[in-house]
Structures are given as C-alpha cells and as structure tokens.
Amino acid sequence: MYWQEEYETMTRDKLEELQLQRLQQTLQRVYDNVPFYRQSLDEAGISPGDVKSLADLQKMPITVKKDLRDNYPFGLFAAPMEKVVRVHASSGTTGKPIVVGYTKNDINNWADLVSRAIRMTGGTNKDIVQVGFGYGLFTGGLGLHFGTEHFGATVVPISGGNTARQLMLMQDFGATILACTPSYALYLAEEIQNAGIDPQSLNLKIGIFGAEPWSERMRDQLESKLNIKAFDIYGLSEVLGPGVSAECSEKKGLHIFEDHFIAEIVDPETGKPLPYGQPGELVITSLTKEAFPIIRYNTRDISVLNVEPCGCGRTHVRMQRVTGRTDDMLIIRGVNVFPSQIESVLLEFGDAEPHYLLVVDRKGSLDNLEIWVELNERFFSDKVRALEDLENKMRARILSVLGISARIKFVEPRTIPRSEGKAKRVVDKREI
Numbered sequence: 358m359y360w361q362e363e364y365e366t367m368t369r370d371k372l373e374e375l376q377l378q379r380l381q382q383t384l385q386r387v388y389d390n391v392p393f394y395r396q397s398l399d400e401a402g403i404s405p406g407d408v409k410s411l412a413d414l415q416k417m418p419i420t421v422k423k424d425l426r427d428n429y430p431f432g433l434f435a436a437p438m439e440k441v442v443r444v445h446a447s448s449g450t451t452g453k454p455i456v457v458g459y460t461k462n463d464i465n466n467w468a469d470l471v472s473r474a475i476r477m478t479g480g481t482n483k484d485i486v487q488v489g490f491g492y493g494l495f496t497g498g499l500g501l502h503f504g505t506e507h508f509g510a511t512v513v514p515i516s517g518g519n520t521a522r523q524l525m526l527m528q529d530f531g532a533t534i535l536a537c538t539p540s541y542a543l544y545l546a547e548e549i550q551n552a553g554i555d556p557q558s559l560n561l562k563i564g565i566f567g568a569e570p571w572s573e574r575m576r577d578q579l580e581s582k583l584n585i586k587a588f589d590i591y592g593l594s595e596v597l598g599p600g601v602s603a604e605c606s607e608k609k610g611l612h613i614f615e616d617h618f619i620a621e622i623v624d625p626e627t628g629k630p631l632p633y634g635q636p637g638e639l640v641i642t643s644l645t646k647e648a649f650p651i652i653r654y655n656t657r658d659i660s661v662l663n664v665e666p667c668g669c670g671r672t673h674v675r676m677q678r679v680t681g682r683t684d685d686m687l688i689i690r691g692v693n694v695f696p697s698q699i700e701s702v703l704l705e706f707g708d709a710e711p712h713y714l715l716v717v718d719r720k721g722s723l724d725n726l727e728i729w730v731e732l733n734e735r736f737f738s739d740k741v742r743a744l745e746d747l748e749n750k751m752r753a754r755i756l757s758v759l760g761i762s763a764r765i766k767f768v769e770p771r772t773i774p775r776s777e778g779k780a781k782r783v784v785d786k787r788e789i
C-alpha cells in the first residue's frame with residue numbers, strides 16, 4: 358500500500374514539525390552557498406537561524422523562471438560540482454535552457470518519490486514498466502527509470518517514439534505498466550487498434566501518465582482503449598522532475614510529497630498566498646534538495662489544494678489535476694481559456710477523437726478561434742447533415758461552457774499530427 362508509510366501517513370502536526378526543521382536547513386544551505394538567495398534573505402530581513410514558523414517562509418520573495426535563466430548554467434547550485442552527479446535541463450525551445458543538478462542523495466530521494474508513485478497505482482516489484490518518456494536532458498525518462506529500478510520492478514527503457522517497436526516489445530516482454538505522456542499513450546492505443554491487436558491480449562494494467570495537462574475524459578478514453586487504470590503524475594524540472602506529486606488509488610487529486618516540499622497557492626495577479634480550496638498558481642519550496650534547492654518557485658501551473666483526509670490514508674495535501682499553465686492560457690476576445698477545457702467539451706461528444714488543434718488568428722482587432730476536431734472513422738463517413746448537426750452542437754456547447762464563440766472544423770481521421778512527447782495543442786498566429 359505504501360512505499361514509506363512513516364512519512365506518507367504522518368500526522369499533520371508531526372509533518373509540519375519536520376517541514377520546519379527541513380526548511381531551516383534548506384534556508385541555511387542556500388544562505389551559505391547561493392548568492393542569489395543570500396541576497397533575497399538579507400533583503401527580506403530573514404536570518405535562517407531565526408525562522409520559527411512555516412509562515413515565515415511567506416516573507417521570502419517568489420522565485421520565477423527568469424531568476425533561473427539569469428543564473429545559467431550553475432549559478433543556483435548549492436553543492437560543489439564534485440558532489441553533483443547529474444544535471445537535467447528544461448525543454449525550452451528558444452534561448453538557453455534552465456539547468457538543474459542532483460547530488461547522490463537527491464537522486465535517491467527522487468527515486469523514493471517515484472517509487473511512492475508506482476506503489477500508489479498498485480504496482481509491485483513483479484511489474485514490468487515500459488518507460489516511454491523521453492530519455493536525455495528531459496527528466497521524464499531517467500526519473501521514471503531510476504524510480505522503477507529503486508522500486509524493484511523491471512524497467513524497459515525504450516524512451517519515446519519508435520512506435521512500432523514499442524508495440525512489438527510491449528507484446529513480447531509483456532509490459533504491465535506503461536509510463537509516458539497521455540497524448541503519446543493515446544497514439545499508442547490508436548496504433549494498437551490499427552495493428553489489429555486486441556488490447557485484452559496485452560498484459561498492460563496500469564498507466565502512469567503526466568508531463569502535460571489531460572482531462573478526466575481523456576482518462577476515460579485511455580482506460581477503455583488500453584484496458585488499464587490510468588494515474589496522473591506531476592512534476593517539473595525546476596523542482597525535481599516527475600514525482601513532486603502523484604495520484605493514489607482514490608483518483609481524487611495528486612498527493613504532494615510534503616516531507617520533501619512545501620506547496621502554496623498564490624493569486625496570479627498579486628502573488629499573495631490564497632487559502633486551501635482556492636484556485637491559483639502553485640508555488641513550491643524544496644525541503645531536502647542539496648544540489649538545486651528551490652525557494653518559493655512559481656510553477657505557473659494552475660491548481661487547487663485540498664487538505665481533507667484522503668481515503669487512502671495518506672496525510673499529504675492533494676492538488677487538483679493541473680488544467681493548464683498561466684503561460685498557456687489563451688485570451689480570446691478577453692475570455693481566458695485553457696486548451697484542456699476545450700478538450701473536455703469536445704470529448705463529451707462520443708464521435709470526436711481526443712486529437713484536436715486550436716488555431717487562433719486575428720482579423721482586424723477580433724480574435725478568431727478555430728477548433729480542428731478529428732472525427733472517428735465511423736462518423737466521418739456519415740451524412741453531411743449529421744456533420745452539420747454535430748458542428749452546431751459543439752459550437753453551442755463551447756459557447757455555453759466557456760463563453761466564447763469558435764469555428765469548428767472537422768478533419769479526417771489521423772490528420773492532426775501525433776506527438777511522441779508533449780502534445781502541441783495550439784497554433785497562435787496572432788503574434789506573427
């Protein structure tokens with residue numbers, strides 16, 4: 358049931374005691390080793406020695422991506438290079454990436470957290486885990502890889518892509534757990550169907566999906582197409598990689614591993630902390646990291662925290678699945694929209710596939726949103742009348758749920774590009 362029961366089910370009081378002690382150590386560590394944080398602590402008038410409560414953390418400024426960029430590549434490392442055993446870097450497409458480092462202890466802690474996540478899905482050391490996350494500077498592949506080995510299950514380190522080979526090995530090796538992005542899992546499911554393979558004939562039983570937003574309806578689709586139980590795993594390179602939080606068997610939010618992290622939700626406009634239950638940007642402070650501790654990092658991911666006791670017995674706070682990042686939010690004629698909200702609406706209609714593209718353009722001063730929706734084979738060959746009817750219903754539903762009018766464009770099955778990693782859902786032509 359648990360990987361580290363003692364920590365995962367600690368009483369909130371004990372947990373907060375542990376957090377405070379670890380926070381003091383972390384602040385001392387950054388004060389002694391990282392000029393950037395020493396300056397912020399000095400400016401905030403905090404001396405690491407006199408932090409007496411967790412609330413004192415809120416006196417520290419929020420750290421943002423630019424701070425990490427400005428200290429490229431190793432400026433925020435708090436351990437000497439001889440203690441750093443690995444680096445990873447963010448996948449940013451332009452400019453310099455963000456570089457993070459890990460000591461041996463960091464790698465061990467990370468592996469423990471991924472092990473917790475695997476255990477939470479019901480995994481055991483008899484499982485065979487096909488890791489279809491990309492290996493390399495991206496944290497997904499190696500993060501799941503070390504976690505699986507540490508957990509004692511068998512890892513198949515196939516990485517992302519090479520879909521035909523993925524399917525062959527999935528059949529031959531009998532993978533029981535698939536770990537990859539939800540969009541890639543969907544692509545695999547489709548190819549399984551195209552290859553005439555019966556999903557029931559595979560040994561797959563669990564999916565561990567993350568690295569991009571996905572909806573509850575997408576979960577339903579993946580579970581039925583692959584004949585599995587699908588779980589969400591969350592994380593980001595700046596904080597750790599996969600394993601900052603993960604879903605338990607209750608599937609009602611992701612437990613944030615609070616013996617290693619402090620989570621806050623802040624108002625996107627003011628940066629001020631919000632109480633549990635209110636949506637805002639997730640801000641994380643690491644409590645055990647040695648090479649790359651991070652203080653109050655604004656992930657820009659939108660979530661809500663819930664500290665109610667969970668049916669699984671874990672006491673760690675749960676975050677609601679991330680529906681999007683403030684950076685990815687589209688503003689269409691003044692209305693804020695996340696691609697995952699549109700995904701949810703489209704999937705209410707059984708005839709749409711979870712492959713879609715949002716094309717935003719500006720005509721004069723008016724934003725136009727066109728939603729490309731892929732229909733399934735059966736529907737596409739149907740009559741024009743039925744297509745018109747579906748188009749009208751979708752348009753009306755988008756308008757009533759999201760308050761924006763959009764043009765719906767149906768495209769033929771298998772025309773929207775499939776992704777082997779994180780899916781690209783938006784083409785925004787407005788800036789060009």
Ligand code: DLL
Nearest residue numbers: 497567568569570590591592593594598599679682
């Ligand atoms: O995506 C780490 C990861 C790998 C997580 C494998 C889970 C599984 P980055 O490339 O730094 O790291 O991207 C981090 O991806 O801030 C979120 O916006 C998004 N993200 C990650 N997991 C989820 C999730 C990895 N489960 C950024 N749901 C984060 C929604 C997610 N968004």
